[in-house]
Amino acid sequence: MNDNHARLSPALVETIAGLAAGTSSTLAVHPLDVIKTRLQIQRNTSTTPVNAFGILRALLKNDRPIQSLYRGLTPNLVGNASSWAIFFYFKSIIESQLLLFHNRVHPSAFITHDGSTTASRNELSPADYFLASGISGTLITLSTNPIWVLKTRMLSSDKGSEGAYESMWHGARQVFRNEGLRGFYRGAGISLLGNSHGAVQFAVYEPLKNVWRRYLAREEPERAEGQQLEKLGNTATLVISGSAKIVAGSVTYPYQVIRSRLQTYHSEARFGKGIRGVASKIWKEEGWRGFYRGLGTNIVRVLPATWVTFLVYENVRYYVPRLGEQR
Template identity: 85%
Template structure:
């Protein structure tokens, strides 16, 4: 064990990796987030449907196209970077506690039929990953929802337009002055439901990652070095596994994102209805089931690069950080 391992706990390494991953992915794909958000709040009531390319063209026609494409970057950056950092921190701790819970009885107390000692449990199940991610996501939602409210409103409006927030802090002051503390927690209920997205994603991602390592081991390519440390997950494997998990989770849970965006945008109750049921009923009445998947195509295009960047940075940082002084 080197000095870096002694100084950096697994939870701290996960936090650093999550912070780096969230920051990098947000900077790379923020323009797609702007387009996706505006698609989600569009009501399909006109004869001319709005699509991603139309919104992109409108953004590029502004006097400051780069500024338009990166509208609302500050809350998105703060929210994503802090969310990933805190998420991986709590996820690591909860997974450790779950493993301890499964091994709470001493293995020596149990013997198999042939008299040999049953070894302690070393891996978590998909249900454990689902639970750990769900609890972590709930903590993140409750602590960062105010940021997402401001972010959604900034991404859904052009700077200088009527009612648009000049900055993240201007938006925070306006929400507090006009809506009080409750305004910062608009859409919290649907966001909590949306934690199922991350829970499903990691319930798929972690088992797939372990299955891939077991496959490599069976092919005698070796996934453990002589010191017993797990080797770095290959970049290609990271792309395939993270992308597959994200697409599966995103498709299953996408409707909540549409409802959340409409709950959090400007004059939400007037435009879309009151509460989750009101918004869902309006979508169903005006657009049918397709309305719950508005922006899904753009979301897939957006989440794949974001997911690839996030997990490539995450897996590499969590591998190399403990070894920087090794």
């Protein structure tokens, strides 16, 4: 830990940065999330194919288009903002513990070329980042799955339609009354499997950051002694975060389709029972393409969301400790 983080713990800084990042990205791309969710729950049994532009036109033709585009914003905002905040909090703690573990087991791994020692994040391996992100994601999934159930159902329906929830709190009451506590954990199993997405993403993102910083250290050795390398440049953040997201999204996207179908209204009657039932029905009715419904929209959605998230995250985690110092 450097002097800039002396007043605020690294975990608290990560929490603040995650909260700001999750809030900003959710507000920016929520309409695309509505479209993506509705694409994911469409079954390809109609002669007229449903696409993103068709769903967008239908939303805009609604009497209240802005409300339609931001349907379900409350659970999405609460879920994303809290998830990112808690995720980065636990990720920071777990990474610190991994560093301490490696330092005790292999102390020589923390000796630099000039003989000094370091406890820099750069010493963690991709496997360490994968493990830290996977554990953090599991904790988030177990604590926020009820929010995602409500969000999926609200995004997949128009306000005022039959059975649609009037608000997040109305939805929570309906789920508890009709389905009990188990209703809040629909799709939890597939979401736990989906933690591999975040684990893969950070197993790519963090090592790429380290590679970039080592490159800058070689190109500008006078800066390597200062604090400037702690903050990524905005261009580097866009490239690295986008690359990591594309890799993770391409590998793990099918679980999102299965999860959306598990969590939506009357899921068992419409899509099958459990992960195996839903997956079997998708394969039988739509083939392998069914597992990638909404992928194009998802790529369009996740890249801006990822860029906003990580630009805000990297800047907030860099400047918040310095604002504290100026007081």
